[in-house]
Amino acid sequence: MLALTLGGWAGFADAACRQALALGLDVSGSVDAREYRLQMDGLAAALDDPKVRQALMVMPGTPVHLLVYEWSGPEDPTVVLPWTAVTGPQVLNGIIGHLRSLERRNSTPGTALGLAMREGVAHLNQRSECWKRTLDLSGDGKSNLGPRPVDIKSEIEPTGITVNALVIGADAPALGDVRQAEISALSAYFHANVIVGSDSFVETALGFEDYPEAMARKLERELETLILGAAPDLAPARAPGQ
Numbered sequence: 001m002l003a004l005t006l007g008g009w010a011g012f013a014d015a016a017c018r019q020a021l022a023l024g025l026d027v028s029g030s031v032d033a034r035e036y037r038l039q040m041d042g043l044a045a046a047l048d049d050p051k052v053r054q055a056l057m058v059m060p061g062t063p064v065h066l067l068v069y070e071w072s073g074p075e076d077p078t079v080v081l082p083w084t085a086v087t088g089p090q091v092l093n094g095i096i097g098h099l100r101s102l103e104r105r106n107s108t109p110g111t112a113l114g115l116a117m118r119e120g121v122a123h124l125n126q127r128s129e130c131w132k133r134t135l136d137l138s139g140d141g142k143s144n145l146g147p148r149p150v151d152i153k154s155e156i157e158p159t160g161i162t163v164n165a166l167v168i169g170a171d172a173p174a175l176g177d178v179r180q181a182e183i184s185a186l187s188a189y190f191h192a193n194v195i196v197g198s199d200s201f202v203e204t205a206l207g208f209e210d211y212p213e214a215m216a217r218k219l220e221r222e223l224e225t226l227i228l229g230a231a232p233d234l235a236p237a238r239a240p241g242q
Contacts, residue, residue: 017085018062019134020127021222022120026139026168028072029109036104038208039138039168043068044099046215047092055223056086063087064223065130066095067123071116073108074146083127113143114152117163117194124161133161134222138215140168142189149193162197165190166218169206180206 025039046052056064068081080102086092120135127133135156143149156163167190169183183204190202201221205214 016062017065017127017130018059019132019223020065020067020083020124020130021134021136022067022069022123023136024116024120024138025068025070026072026111026116026137026141027070027104027107028111028141029107030111030141031072033104035140035208039211040099040102042208042211042215044096045212046219047099048096049216049220052216052219052223053089053092055220056092057089060087062131065127068099069119069123070105070107071119072112073110074112074115075108077116077119078105079123083123110145111139111141111143112146113137113139113194114147114149115145117149117152117156118147120163121156121159121161135161135163136166136218136222137163137194138166138168138211139190140186142186143193153193153196156196162200163195164197164200164202164218164222165194166203166205166211166214168208168211168214169204 023043025043027036027039031039047056063085065083065085066081067079067083069077069079071077081095081098084091084095086095116137116139117135120137124133124135153163167183167186169186183206187202187204195202201218203214203218203221205211
């Protein structure tokens with residue numbers, strides 16, 4: 001049934017596309033089964049947030065295209081939601097239900113963040129016709145395998161792709177100020193080594209429990225950036241005198 005549903009969504013792929021949004025989710029060894037569930041359900045909840053739903057639906061003739069993949073070690077990137085044009089509430093509801101149904105698969109413990117960036121760019125290159133292309137990476141740690149993220153960042157900068165990040169702190173409220181310091185350090189790392197683009201940013205979640213609200217804030221901001229801006233070559237022409 002899922003395969004048929006996704007196949008039906010793929011039929012909208014030729015529609016005009018205002019934004020291609022690839023979401024890369026960290027499933028490395030530091031993310032346990034509970035945190036995986038919180039992350040996947042958190043993304044589903046964020047997509048179901050009223051403000052995010054409104055932003056996704058505001059221009060139905062030029063939909064947002066979504067893709068979701070999981071990443072950890074060099075051999076692990078896996079697409080869990082192929083490119084899907086969000087052409088209406090029914091399609092979005094299907095995406096949300098699909099994300100909530102996913103179960104964690106086995107993955108290696110490493111954190112190959114640079115390769116995760118390169119993976120996202122490869123997917124976004126399949127949507128070169130979209131007005132804007134955005135890579136949205138979630139992670140709870142620094143890279144420890146593969147190419148350095150800062151080197152991949154320099155590869156991405158000439159492409160016009162925007163890379164944003166959501167950094168996730170440890171689920172340990174008892175740590176107090178230490179927890180705040182850790183998330184600040186990780187946020188600074190992603191600022192320096194990962195994000196790309198003049199309007200790029202890092203969102204933070206103090207722990208996986210805070211992930212749904214942080215992801216909703218980030219999605220709303222990413223989608224608003226395009227809605228408020230103009231696509232000059234695709235904007236409707238005005239009649240003389242207007």
